[in-house]
Amino acid sequence: MTNSSPIAQDFLTRGRCETCPVVDMHGHYGPFRGIYFPSPYADGMLRAMDRAGVARVVCSSHTSLVDPERGNREMAQVIRDHPDRFLGYRAVNPNYPDQVEAEIARFPHDAGFVGFKFHPSGNCYPLTGDNYLPALEYAHQQRLIVLSHTWGASQYDSPEMLGEVAPKYPDATFIMGHSGYGEWDAAFGVARDNPNVYLDLTAAYKVAGIIERICREVGSQKALFGTDLPWFDPYYCIGCICFSHITDDERRNILHRTADRLLAPFLTGSQPPEGKQERRGSD
Amino acid sequence: MRFFDCNVGFGQPPNAAATVLRTAEELVRELDFCGVAEALVHHTAIRHESAQAGNCLVVDETADHARLHPTWAILPPQTHEFGTVHEFLADMRRHGVGALRAYPAEHRYLLNGLTFGSLFEELVPRRIPLMVGPHWAALTQLLADFPDLTVIIVGHGDWGDDRYFRPLVARYPRLHLDTSNYQTPDGIADFVGQYGHERLVYGSGFPPFQMGGALLTLARADISDEGKEAIAGENLRRLLREADP
Ligand SMILES: [Zn+2]
Numbered sequence: 001m002t003n004s005s006p007i008a009q010d011f012l013t014r015g016r017c018e019t020c021p022v023v024d025m026h027g028h029y030g031p032f033r034g035i036y037f038p039s040p041y042a043d044g045m046l047r048a049m050d051r052a053g054v055a056r057v058v059c060s061s062h063t064s065l066v067d068p069e070r071g072n073r074e075m076a077q078v079i080r081d082h083p084d085r086f087l088g089y090r091a092v093n094p095n096y097p098d099q100v101e102a103e104i105a106r107f108p109h110d111a112g113f114v115g116f117k118f119h120p121s122g123n124c125y126p127l128t129g130d131n132y133l134p135a136l137e138y139a140h141q142q143r144l145i146v147l148s149h150t151w152g153a154s155q156y157d158s159p160e161m162l163g164e165v166a167p168k169y170p171d172a173t174f175i176m177g178h179s180g181y182g183e184w185d186a187a188f189g190v191a192r193d194n195p196n197v198y199l200d201l202t203a204a205y206k207v208a209g210i211i212e213r214i215c216r217e218v219g220s221q222k223a224l225f226g227t228d229l230p231w232f233d234p235y236y237c238i239g240c241i242c243f244s245h246i247t248d249d250e251r252r253n254i255l256h257r258t259a260d261r262l263l264a265p266f267l268t269g270s271q272p273p274e275g276k277q278e279r280r281g282s283d
Numbered sequence: 284m285r286f287f288d289c290n291v292g293f294g295q296p297p298n299a300a301a302t303v304l305r306t307a308e309e310l311v312r313e314l315d316f317c318g319v320a321e322a323l324v325h326h327t328a329i330r331h332e333s334a335q336a337g338n339c340l341v342v343d344e345t346a347d348h349a350r351l352h353p354t355w356a357i358l359p360p361q362t363h364e365f366g367t368v369h370e371f372l373a374d375m376r377r378h379g380v381g382a383l384r385a386y387p388a389e390h391r392y393l394l395n396g397l398t399f400g401s402l403f404e405e406l407v408p409r410r411i412p413l414m415v416g417p418h419w420a421a422l423t424q425l426l427a428d429f430p431d432l433t434v435i436i437v438g439h440g441d442w443g444d445d446r447y448f449r450p451l452v453a454r455y456p457r458l459h460l461d462t463s464n465y466q467t468p469d470g471i472a473d474f475v476g477q478y479g480h481e482r483l484v485y486g487s488g489f490p491p492f493q494m495g496g497a498l499l500t501l502a503r504a505d506i507s508d509e510g511k512e513a514i515a516g517e518n519l520r521r522l523l524r525e526a527d528p
Contacts (some may be wrong), residue, residue: 206492
């Protein structure tokens, strides 16, 4: 093997890298209609995380993408059970505006949620639509993270649509799920042009050469490790990062440094920004 | 682990791609980067240009690379584009081609007994592996017609396809799967626990897939070292040893 990266060597031979923890910014939870998961629940997810040295995962439950009230409640319980390992995105379903308001009202009362999960394609509702506005405004006011599914050429959540929304809410942090898969030039442009937009590598990591392009054209400090866990084995994404033609410094940025920085305000021991106490996690 | 990748290609695709390895030399460098010993190879022209071009190019361009083993596409025997079935098999022997690939979508045919009966009747006793993408309905019918055909399903995954392939794996002992896109957490361990380690073969799907994903997933799978070595290369070496065009 001519790949001389010490990080790659560690993952290959030991299964984890003690000097490079991993933070997963795009997870889910529970069974899903179209796929067999051997391990869809917390115990199995934690086993996969422990083996690969994944310190934390930020999740939205599959249920929450359909029925936010039931699904976010489920996610809140998982976070209460494992506050050091699980954080959450509170999903909103824009097809039911009263439920969006209800989820915003509940936001301060559940520990460990760092922001919102949007799945415009899954809900067949455009990311630019009015029903997302209350959640976007709340995320901006409270300096929360919004992870939105994005996909190339989607009529609901293309990279351009995220590029339209993100500059209007500069105090919110936007994570472009799957890096706008397929519409790479547009996605990278939006991430470059907007300081509050980050690229999630989930599924995108698999495309040979994409990680190198992100590091070159956007910067490794704008890319985030993600797996859709329990969909994808953390080792698959880690393997793609380890065997990309990038530096170990870039690998560290992707595997944990940027995520550490984004999550710091939500974790115990860090100083909450003024007046933002209610949004912190309780772990 | 002595990795033998069952599923890699090289050559220039028609559209822009983030990674393009035009030559076999470039592919060998990438295999070296990832510590992969050898590979079953196709030329990307096989999909994007024509089966004829791909079959020629892969033989020509891997001739100087003992670590790269060429694979060929099949076409319906009725159009005689590769001569008769026996001429095709003789050409395979002459050029050291030990495995075949089917592209029913790109090459526009139906992968069934009506179309390929005369070829598959020859492949079965010769134990020549046929690599096919995850065309579940076609595969289910094909295996019903040719239960002893040696098949490697390549590139299944994305939405973990176990509900499709497990009934086939349980029924047909000559059916194998590559691991290029088998990303399900605990998927390999769960599969091996049920069916043993003989039915999986390592593949990366490069390109378009990155080479390291499937590699690290197998290297760190929660199975025995013996199982890992088998999936990494020994199963494929055994299949190719058994194959006799
Ligand atoms: Zn997701």
